[in-house]
Amino acid sequence: MMRLLVSADIHLGSPVRSVALRNPDLGDRLKQASRDTFVEIVDLAISEQVDALVLAGDIFDNGYPDLKSRAFLIAQLARASSAGVPSVLIRGNHDALLDHHAHGDLGPNIHLLHKGAPTVEIGDAVFHGLSFDAAHVATSFLPDYHGPVPGKRNVGLMHTSLDGAQGHDPYAPCAEGDLMAHGYDLWCLGHIHAPFERADGPVLAVMPGIPQPRHFGERKGGTVTFVTLGEGLPEFERRAVGRLGFFECVLDLSNCSDQQQVLRSLRDALFAAQVPGRDVAVRLHVTSDRHGADLVTELATEVLDSIDSVFLDKVKSVPPPRQPGAETDDLVRLMREELVEEGFRQAALQQLEELRLSMPSEIMDELDKDSLDALLEEAIAEVTLTLHAGASR
Numbered sequence: 001m002m003r004l005l006v007s008a009d010i011h012l013g014s015p016v017r018s019v020a021l022r023n024p025d026l027g028d029r030l031k032q033a034s035r036d037t038f039v040e041i042v043d044l045a046i047s048e049q050v051d052a053l054v055l056a057g058d059i060f061d062n063g064y065p066d067l068k069s070r071a072f073l074i075a076q077l078a079r080a081s082s083a084g085v086p087s088v089l090i091r092g093n094h095d096a097l098l099d100h101h102a103h104g105d106l107g108p109n110i111h112l113l114h115k116g117a118p119t120v121e122i123g124d125a126v127f128h129g130l131s132f133d134a135a136h137v138a139t140s141f142l143p144d145y146h147g148p149v150p151g152k153r154n155v156g157l158m159h160t161s162l163d164g165a166q167g168h169d170p171y172a173p174c175a176e177g178d179l180m181a182h183g184y185d186l187w188c189l190g191h192i193h194a195p196f197e198r199a200d201g202p203v204l205a206v207m208p209g210i211p212q213p214r215h216f217g218e219r220k221g222g223t224v225t226f227v228t229l230g231e232g233l234p235e236f237e238r239r240a241v242g243r244l245g246f247f248e249c250v251l252d253l254s255n256c257s258d259q260q261q262v263l264r265s266l267r268d269a270l271f272a273a274q275v276p277g278r279d280v281a282v283r284l285h286v287t288s289d290r291h292g293a294d295l296v297t298e299l300a301t302e303v304l305d306s307i308d309s310v311f312l313d314k315v316k317s318v319p320p321p322r323q324p325g326a327e328t329d330d331l332v333r334l335m336r337e338e339l340v341e342e343g344f345r346q347a348a349l350q351q352l353e354e355l356r357l358s359m360p361s362e363i364m365d366e367l368d369k370d371s372l373d374a375l376l377e378e379a380i381a382e383v384t385l386t387l388h389a390g391a392s393r
Helices: 017-022 024-047 067-082 176-180 259-272 293-304 330-339 342-357 369-388
Strands: 002-007 052-055 087-089 110-112 119-122 125-129 153-159 186-190 196-200 203-207 223-229 235-240 244-252 279-287 310-318
Touching (some): 017 024, 017 310, 024 067, 067 087, 087 125, 244 259, 259 279, 259 293
Parallel strands (some): 052 087, 125 153, 186 203
Antiparallel strands (some): 196 203
């Protein structure tokens, strides 16, 4: 029997640009949280005395020569090795810093799998893996993986978008059915940041997800996966990790008649978001016909000066739902009529795509074409709030 700790998509050195632009303090905390979370993962591997720590790619965020991040990785994996826990890892599409030709081997009992060394045997298991040598790979790696070794438990590491996932470009795409039929007992996968498991007969595939989310769109992450290889189907257990979580707070300020009531409501909501021993980034969804996002952001920032370990990620403010028969502002009515015009929608989609391509890679997929209607509704909400604001200051 073997027990593995499986992780992927650490993204050490991620610039978290979008968050940092809104809140520099939160950006700094997120950068440190990625390192702290990796330390936590190594601590778990040691305390649980797993037979191997498996990292399925994108340990780093980019290929720039940030040798401090590489030194940090080596120090942590060496700590695991000294405690009797070997590591097996592959390069993902972000991982040029793991290039052993450029910077040397990672150290004893740290096994980087690639074309020149695609397998390693640890105990009763053989680990198979191939690494990215370029940022984009448009074809499946699977045909180049070795066949299973008879009499051994066979574990595959692959960084892949599988059949494709919403919000993810097709990196080394691989049909799930082909993957599960390759003959291995376990597949440890990376690239998709939300965790999932797939079982097909005696074969298990595990996507552990991003252990430390970097923005609100990754809030389904924050996990690693323990896998036990015994008789029959491998068993798995997700384990929560991460030093900073993202929290959505829905707050109705419609009945707040003055700023003091708004401050009290914000204080109560933000205190309730605290999690002992963990930082929290809060995204506020506010309903109000008087208090716009800018004002609520200013007030929430003041409140948070006296609340430890809670950071403001973003504020969205929308007016209350319109009552049937309620009078509609002429400007808002004209805007809504314009939304259904085909020419307007085509122009808006073109501008959205131009904006998406100019954004940092870690958030560009949040602005796909399916987000257009939500963005237009948000714009109308801001206009409505501007028309009716005035009583809040």
